[in-house]
Amino acid sequence: MSRHQLMVAIKRRRERDQLTQMEVAREIGISRRHYVRCESGQAELKLSQFVAAMKFLNITIMDLALDTLKLAPVTPWDVAAAARTLTAASRKSLVEFLMRNYEDNKKGG
Structure with a gap:
């Protein structure tokens, strides 16, 4: 499974929970702009940020x-x-x- 596939799954969960990109970005300590780029596949989250996003969205591997x-x-x-x-x-x-x-x-x- 690619990093982009994982971010697509994260995005779907974020949208399902009706959370904004800003809310997730703030929670994991990055700018909204960087988070938007990560969701679109133009940038990547650090592992610690990815794990923080998973915790915030209450999802597992x-x-x-x-x-x-x-x-x-x-x-x-x-x-x-x-x-x-x-x-x-x-x-x-x-x-x-x-x-x-x-x-x-x-x-x-």
Whole structure:
């Protein structure tokens, strides 16, 4: 999954929550202009800023992975709820499966 795909997923979550670019930018400590450029793929967030945005939007890496996979009608919350019942090893296997599936889909397989 590319950085741009991750930012598209972040943008969708921001819009879903009816937050402005300014609100997210202020929360993660950057200018609105830089944040706009990041959402459009013209610039990149530092890892710490990306993590801060995820925390502010209350989303996980699993949420982003599922958003980029477009697994409708299963929601990220469905998978997260189910994953909470699994052992740590099973959760790891689930994430590995999702990422392999994503890579296979990306290759057209």
